[in-house]
Amino acid sequence: MSDQQEKTPGCHNLTKDGPMVFVKHLTEYEKYRPSYTEKGVEMVLEEIMLPKETSSSSLKYEILELGAGSGKLTELVAPKIPPGYRYLATEISRDFLEILKSKSLPVETATVNASNIPLPDNSVQNILCGTCLHWFCKDEYLKEMHRVLIPGGKLISLAYHEDFDVEPWTMEILKQFSEACEVVGPSRLADVTSPNNWEQLKPMDACSYSTAAKRERIPAQGIPSGIDSVLNYLNTLSIYAYLPDDKREAFFDRLKQIITSYPGVDPEHVTVPLGGLFDVFTAN
Numbered sequence: 001m002s003d004q005q006e007k008t009p010g011c012h013n014l015t016k017d018g019p020m021v022f023v024k025h026l027t028e029y030e031k032y033r034p035s036y037t038e039k040g041v042e043m044v045l046e047e048i049m050l051p052k053e054t055s056s057s058s059l060k061y062e063i064l065e066l067g068a069g070s071g072k073l074t075e076l077v078a079p080k081i082p083p084g085y086r087y088l089a090t091e092i093s094r095d096f097l098e099i100l101k102s103k104s105l106p107v108e109t110a111t112v113n114a115s116n117i118p119l120p121d122n123s124v125q126n127i128l129c130g131t132c133l134h135w136f137c138k139d140e141y142l143k144e145m146h147r148v149l150i151p152g153g154k155l156i157s158l159a160y161h162e163d164f165d166v167e168p169w170t171m172e173i174l175k176q177f178s179e180a181c182e183v184v185g186p187s188r189l190a191d192v193t194s195p196n197n198w199e200q201l202k203p204m205d206a207c208s209y210s211t212a213a214k215r216e217r218i219p220a221q222g223i224p225s226g227i228d229s230v231l232n233y234l235n236t237l238s239i240y241a242y243l244p245d246d247k248r249e250a251f252f253d254r255l256k257q258i259i260t261s262y263p264g265v266d267p268e269h270v271t272v273p274l275g276g277l278f279d280v281f282t283a284n
């Protein structure tokens with residue numbers, strides 16, 4: 001992807017090479033991002049294993065995972081898929097995909113940009129997204145997902161998100177996020193300063209490609225408590241990755257200061273409140 005590509009307005013306004021920021025933090029991402037709960041994985045499996053509504057001959061995959069990253073969700077779902085189900089796990093970053101491949105899971109893999117899926121029309125039964133649908137809430141992606149899904153096919157999203165608005169000290173972090181956004185680019189502000197960052201999925205409700213079938217808040221797995229764990233987690237978030245190196249250090253000094261000096265916050269037991277969200281959309 002070239003640096004020449006324009007910034008795209010809309011949900012999660014990132015440069016088109018934005019996703020590549022994760023590449024900077026591959027090892028940290030794999031180590032410090034949480035996994036998914038059993039309950040969440042069960043909900044995904046239930047949706048995937050509901051009887052097929054079609055026996056379309058054009059069907060190539062029962063499951064297409066987009067933005068699979070290092071395979072945190074893939075490694076929980078793929079081993080539980082019944083024989084005969086074809087699972088293609090994809091990711092835009094080749095380096096992330098290498099980590100996923102090293103896990104030797106029963107899936108096919110491919111480097112894929114979700115805005116240009118190299119599959120025929122009506123060839124996928126279910127699209128699975130683990131904490132990445134917010135990257136795809138734009139017409140070019142929604143249209144593409146709709147194109148490859150069979151009519152009535154499902155877009156299943158399991159995600160965790162920071163509940164930065166639930167505690168006073170995390171509101172301080174949210175404020176700092178806004179400052180980081182200003183450094184990175186004001187066009188991204190709307191996404192991260194929203195009181196509930198699942199506002200990001202709003203374009204899904206308005207689009208004509210799919211109909212929301214389920215939305216459930218569920219507990220997220222969470223991260224270990226303690227200031228190091230919190231800082232390590234925050235360091236994997238794309239907004240901090242986008243900061244120039246010299247600025248990132250100052251931001252992290254400030255984060256440490258917030259955590260160590262905020263009244264009532266115990267740095268040894270502090271954690272980032274995470275919530276889980278399960279969504280199913282049916283292709284129109």
Ligand SMILES: C[S@@+](CC[C@H](N)C(=O)[O-])C[C@H]1O[C@@H](n2cnc3c(N)ncnc32)[C@H](O)[C@@H]1O
Nearest residue numbers: 019067068069072073092113114130131132135
């Ligand atoms: C927050 S990570 C989630 C990764 C993984 N699903 C998980 O559960 O850990 C979001 C992922 O979406 C990927 N991504 C972002 N934009 C993408 C695009 N246009 N096409 C495909 N993947 C993309 C990123 O590279 C990253 O791996």
